[in-house]
Amino acid sequence: MTQFRQSKTKFLLVAGETSGDIYGALLIEALRKFCPDAIFMGLGGPRMAAAGQIQLYDLSQLAVVGLVEVFKHLGEIRKIFKDLIHCAIVEKPDFLILIDYPGFNLRLASKIRKELPATKIVYYISPQVWAWNSQRAEKFDTFIDLMLVIFPFEKPWYEKRVPRLHVEWVGHPLMDRLLPNRLPVSSSGSYKIALLPGSRKAEIIRHLPILYKSAWKMVMQGKDYEFVWIAPNEELVKLGLSLLGLKTLPEWLRIHIGYPLSHISRCRLAILASGSISLECALFGIPQIVIYKTNPLTYQVGKRLVKVPYLSIVNVLASEQVVPECIQEEAQPDQISSLAIKLIHDEELRIAMKNKMEEIVKKLGPAGASQKAAKLILALSKEEKKEEKQPVTS
Numbered sequence: 001m002t003q004f005r006q007s008k009t010k011f012l013l014v015a016g017e018t019s020g021d022i023y024g025a026l027l028i029e030a031l032r033k034f035c036p037d038a039i040f041m042g043l044g045g046p047r048m049a050a051a052g053q054i055q056l057y058d059l060s061q062l063a064v065v066g067l068v069e070v071f072k073h074l075g076e077i078r079k080i081f082k083d084l085i086h087c088a089i090v091e092k093p094d095f096l097i098l099i100d101y102p103g104f105n106l107r108l109a110s111k112i113r114k115e116l117p118a119t120k121i122v123y124y125i126s127p128q129v130w131a132w133n134s135q136r137a138e139k140f141d142t143f144i145d146l147m148l149v150i151f152p153f154e155k156p157w158y159e160k161r162v163p164r165l166h167v168e169w170v171g172h173p174l175m176d177r178l179l180p181n182r183l184p185v186s187s188s189g190s191y192k193i194a195l196l197p198g199s200r201k202a203e204i205i206r207h208l209p210i211l212y213k214s215a216w217k218m219v220m221q222g223k224d225y226e227f228v229w230i231a232p233n234e235e236l237v238k239l240g241l242s243l244l245g246l247k248t249l250p251e252w253l254r255i256h257i258g259y260p261l262s263h264i265s266r267c268r269l270a271i272l273a274s275g276s277i278s279l280e281c282a283l284f285g286i287p288q289i290v291i292y293k294t295n296p297l298t299y300q301v302g303k304r305l306v307k308v309p310y311l312s313i314v315n316v317l318a319s320e321q322v323v324p325e326c327i328q329e330e331a332q333p334d335q336i337s338s339l340a341i342k343l344i345h346d347e348e349l350r351i352a353m354k355n356k357m358e359e360i361v362k363k364l365g366p367a368g369a370s371q372k373a374a375k376l377i378l379a380l381s382k383e384e385k386k387e388e389k390q391p392v393t394s
Helices: 018-034 046-050 067-072 074-091 102-115 134-142 154-161 201-219 234-244 261-265 277-283 296-305 313-318 333-345 347-362 369-389
Strands: 010-015 039-044 054-058 095-099 120-124 146-149 167-169 191-196 225-231 253-257 269-273 288-292 325-327
Touching: 010 018, 010 074, 010 102, 018 039, 018 046, 018 095, 018 120, 018 369, 039 046, 039 074, 054 074, 074 102, 095 102, 095 369, 102 120, 120 369, 134 154, 146 154, 146 369, 154 167, 191 201, 191 333, 201 225, 201 234, 201 269, 201 288, 201 333, 225 234, 225 261, 234 253, 261 277, 269 277, 269 333, 277 288, 277 313, 277 347, 288 313, 288 333, 313 347, 325 333, 333 347
Parallel strands: 010 039, 010 095, 039 054, 095 120, 120 146, 146 167, 191 225, 191 269, 225 253, 269 288, 288 325
Antiparallel strands: none
């Protein structure tokens, strides 16, 4: 491995999911404004690479979730983990920035603290320990220098349970990449519905057939519905078309690669796999149905550990069910299509959901999360220098 010039500030960033790649890229851009010559390396996706990060691995190799799914990829994950540790020991980064992905990143933080005590460790976008396995948070202060949280309730949650941990709420980075423009719904005469089955291979396999059958049931009722499958990349599109056995698309289905938010904002409804995309739809005031299905064993284990009554972050933030959830056995085409038709045509229900979502979005704080996070990260070095200068008193 070629070692970089030691005079430059080095950042090792690790993001294991698509949303982490988006927010990691925004953070890199913000950090570069303060450290133009900084070196960024680590694990991420195309957005972090485009922002200037030297990629050791592509995040798609880590984008698995669930007990069974992780077990299947354990060999791969262990190799990536060892390679990242080796990279850190060789390069001795000034900062290790971990973005979400707790199962991997918390173990990495603990190991790096032992190997490189001088490296500042920052966790950006807190693990959802407030939702499950909350006892894990008790030891965070032993290996994390700064926890940057994106939801306002997280800071007091940590202050109560881990008072020695340095925690700061920066706001949600979603607000840095979205402007809440209320673009008009398609005027073509049809109702446009977004289908968002997820960004992982396992999510496409489990969710896309369900969404496709739901859409087909709606079309068969004779209404003028137009569906848009918004996919992360070409590889997952090929997988999805193969799963559905489609060589050509039906007239009522279109595919868009990537997350062109202008398309989502023009939809009358979104049917989506639980994730950060739910908040994006809430920002645009798009009524939504949240679904999720995973391996039965993973679900049974998770159900016993999860402490919150909802899966959707929109519902968690509202402390009530604002958007309908069709989870596991309830993720059935008949149920989803029935809910979707009601949400498309019941204007009173739509307005009530939009109003609730608007209240939730206000809780996320103003734009500027990425810049605020960058300043707090770099302030760690200044704090250390101040401590070094303080005279020792007897």
